[in-house]
Amino acid sequence: MSELILLRHREVAGLNQLKTYIADGGFETWKKVVTSRKPEEVLNDVKASGLRGRGGAGFPTGVKWSFLPNNIWPHYVVANSDESEPGTFKDRELLEFNPYLFIEGLMLTSFAVQANDAYIYFRGEFSQIAKKFDERLAELTAKGLLGDALFGTNYSLRIHTHLGAGAYICGEETALLESIEGRLGQPRLRPPFPAVAGLFDKPTVINNVETLANIPYIMEKGVDAFRKNGTEKSPGTKIFSLSGRVKKPGNYELPLGTTFRELIFKHGEGIINDAKVKAIMPAGASSTLIPATDAALDTPMDYESTTAIGSPLGSASVMVLDETVNISRVINNTVHFFSHESCGKCTPCREGNFWMSHISDRIESGKGKKDDIELLNSVATQMQNKCFCALGEFSTMAVVSGLQHFRADFEARLES
Amino acid sequence: MNQLLKKFPEEINRILARYPIDRKQAAVMPLLHLAQGEEGFVSRTALQEIAEITGISTTEVASVVGFYTLFHDAPEGKIRLQVCTDVACDLRGATEYLTELCEKLGIKPGETSTDGLITIEEVKCLAACDKAPLFQAQIGDEVDYHENQTPARTIDWLRSMSAALIGTPLKTISLEETKPEEGGSHE
Numbered sequence: 121m122s123e124l125i126l127l128r129h130r131e132v133a134g135l136n137q138l139k140t141y142i143a144d145g146g147f148e149t150w151k152k153v154v155t156s157r158k159p160e161e162v163l164n165d166v167k168a169s170g171l172r173g174r175g176g177a178g179f180p181t182g183v184k185w186s187f188l189p190n191n192i193w194p195h196y197v198v199a200n201s202d203e204s205e206p207g208t209f210k211d212r213e214l215l216e217f218n219p220y221l222f223i224e225g226l227m228l229t230s231f232a233v234q235a236n237d238a239y240i241y242f243r244g245e246f247s248q249i250a251k252k253f254d255e256r257l258a259e260l261t262a263k264g265l266l267g268d269a270l271f272g273t274n275y276s277l278r279i280h281t282h283l284g285a286g287a288y289i290c291g292e293e294t295a296l297l298e299s300i301e302g303r304l305g306q307p308r309l310r311p312p313f314p315a316v317a318g319l320f321d322k323p324t325v326i327n328n329v330e331t332l333a334n335i336p337y338i339m340e341k342g343v344d345a346f347r348k349n350g351t352e353k354s355p356g357t358k359i360f361s362l363s364g365r366v367k368k369p370g371n372y373e374l375p376l377g378t379t380f381r382e383l384i385f386k387h388g389e390g391i392i393n394d395a396k397v398k399a400i401m402p403a404g405a406s407s408t409l410i411p412a413t414d415a416a417l418d419t420p421m422d423y424e425s426t427t428a429i430g431s432p433l434g435s436a437s438v439m440v441l442d443e444t445v446n447i448s449r450v451i452n453n454t455v456h457f458f459s460h461e462s463c464g465k466c467t468p469c470r471e472g473n474f475w476m477s478h479i480s481d482r483i484e485s486g487k488g489k490k491d492d493i494e495l496l497n498s499v500a501t502q503m504q505n506k507c508f509c510a511l512g513e514f515s516t517m518a519v520v521s522g523l524q525h526f527r528a529d530f531e532a533r534l535e536s
Numbered sequence: 537m538n539q540l541l542k543k544f545p546e547e548i549n550r551i552l553a554r555y556p557i558d559r560k561q562a563a564v565m566p567l568l569h570l571a572q573g574e575e576g577f578v579s580r581t582a583l584q585e586i587a588e589i590t591g592i593s594t595t596e597v598a599s600v601v602g603f604y605t606l607f608h609d610a611p612e613g614k615i616r617l618q619v620c621t622d623v624a625c626d627l628r629g630a631t632e633y634l635t636e637l638c639e640k641l642g643i644k645p646g647e648t649s650t651d652g653l654i655t656i657e658e659v660k661c662l663a664a665c666d667k668a669p670l671f672q673a674q675i676g677d678e679v680d681y682h683e684n685q686t687p688a689r690t691i692d693w694l695r696s697m698s699a700a701l702i703g704t705p706l707k708t709i710s711l712e713e714t715k716p717e718e719g720g721s722h723e
């Protein structure tokens with residue numbers, strides 16, 4: 121295994137305690153940056169590092185920061201701690217066991233774009249974590265690491281928490297902003313993009329927890345050290361959340377570009393009962409179902425290579441399906457998920473997911489007719505490119521690919 | 537008189553201070569959490585009081601309650617036992633776990649036990665997929681995770697909670713058959 125950067129708490133016990141984090145060199149970078157570096161230097165370093173967003177889309181982080189206009193103030197930074205994609209459980213580990221690394225990353229990001237207020241949006245289920253964060257933030261303020269006129273400079277920073285209350289769509293960045301503003305979590309029309317008119321209509325950077333947790337390392341060890349791991353276009357390490365039919369599910373921090381085979385068979389120790397692996401969903405429920413051919417297993421998990429075999433890497437929540445799993449049941453589960461989580465704003469997603477659940481239920485209960493398979497496919501393909509936000513698109517991916525590659529599994533369920 | 541404001545003046549000031557002064561509506565969700573922590577659900581009165589504090593209509597506050605699954609507008613069981621049966625958990629036996637648990641407790645998902653202790657709910661991914669089967673327990677506004685579960689283990693926990701929360705032993709149909717199990721790897 122390579123060096124642990126994000127999951128360093130597995131090597132240093134008690135890293136979620138402030139004194140341990142500080143004893144380990146924590147917040148030194150923060151102090152150094154605020155007292156001796158310019159905001160644009162931080163931005164340029166992060167740009168040069170090639171760090172890409174770990175929340176799903178893989179957009180270059182430094183580039184995203186550079187979109188904030190310098191003639192509209194204040195700026196805000198929002199940390200996306202909504203982690204709700206089925207199969208994803210990496211941010212939760214960071215928030216519980218290495219929280220200060222993430223906080224330091226959020227601080228450095230705020231400094232880079234000269235935001236004086238930052239918000240952490242926690243999913244409602246993380247209420248205990250959020251409560252703990254309120255204590256941590258108060259302690260940091262008491263210690264002078266947060267607050268007004270930091271280290272005698274004229275830079276001030278406050279970090280606030282905001283707790284959601286159960287809605288997957290609030291992970292989508294504009295729905296998240298609506299939710300902070302006290303409204304229903306429904307996505308906004310773009311443009312304007314959040315970088316120009318985001319939280320409270322002001323320029324806003326939104327980044328995932330894991331993305332932010334990479335920043336202190338880049339600022340402390342430098343761009344080259346960061347680029348040592350990963351590939352040219354997907355540099356750095358990534359936490360892969362491995363779940364499903366593997367012997368050892370869990371989070372694994374590995375260089376981007378590690379193959380599926382290595383993750384599943386080396387780190388995950390292979391499939392339960394040594395069954396045959398059947399399919400992979402690399403981006404949780406929002407994935408395409410990729411048949412587990414040798415070529416697929418040998419594909420490097422970086423943003424380009426995974427997309428090339430048919431699915432975005434997303435937040436790298438790798439769900440593994442083996443030969444004991446019927447794909448119709450998996451699809452039944454994902455369509456119910458999206459049907460439940462559709463925010464209801466646009467018709468194709470709201471109605472489409474309702475109907476897909478209905479048809480899939482019929483197939484699963486053994487009452488489906490041959491035509492139902494075609495009908496399911498037709499609803500899914502008609503929804504594509506018509507939904508207001510990406511959730512609607514995501515909801516069709518497993519359906520269409522599942523029917524394409526594993527039709528026999530659906531046929532086996534039909535009324536005989 | 538606004539009871540919420542009277543009861544939590546400092547807490548409410550702290551909440552309001554997190555947002556720009558002209559953006560009081562942003563305090564809606566934290567205030568709903570506060571109210572729910574008190575009563576276990578958001579009452580009609582609380583809706584009105586929150587509307588008053590944030591300067592929006594009661595209907596708007598009610599629509600927020602309706603949108604988010606963790607806000608409730610009616611009292612149910614003291615413990616909302618929420619089992620994840622989403623894809624990754626289903627692949628590791630969560631659906632079977634839920635079915636067996638429901639059988640033992642004699643209630644179905646969505647139902648509340650007659651003693652008012654437990655409401656069972658089926659929920660979506662809780663970001664702990666490697667520790668399935670699991671549930672979260674929502675008590676008031678507190679949420680706790682319980683990972684690597686078996687029905688026996690869950691019943692055992694419910695037994696201890698029953699005494700603490702409603703002061704009577706846990707009543708379930710097939711309790712006698714359920715022996716408490718060895719600890720396992722709960723963290």
Ligand SMILES: Cc1cc2nc3c(=O)[nH]c(=O)nc-3n(C[C@H](O)[C@H](O)[C@H](O)COP(=O)(O)O)c2cc1C
Pocket residue numbers: 172173174175176177178179181200201202203204205288289290291292293294326327328329331332509510511
């Ligand atoms: C339906 C939907 C759900 C999402 N859920 C999350 C989430 O839970 N956490 C997250 O960080 N990003 C999520 N995203 C991506 C965010 O919209 C956004 O791209 C991300 O937070 C940006 O941060 P990054 O550039 O650091 O990845 C979701 C997107 C969509 C469309």
Ligand code: SF4
Pocket residue numbers: 289307461462463464465466467469470507508509510511512513
């Ligand atoms: S695609 Fe679905 S989630 Fe997105 S806006 Fe439309 S209804 Fe809402």
Ligand code: FES
Pocket residue numbers: 206207208620621622623624625626660661662663664665668
């Ligand atoms: S799928 Fe159940 S916790 Fe993630």
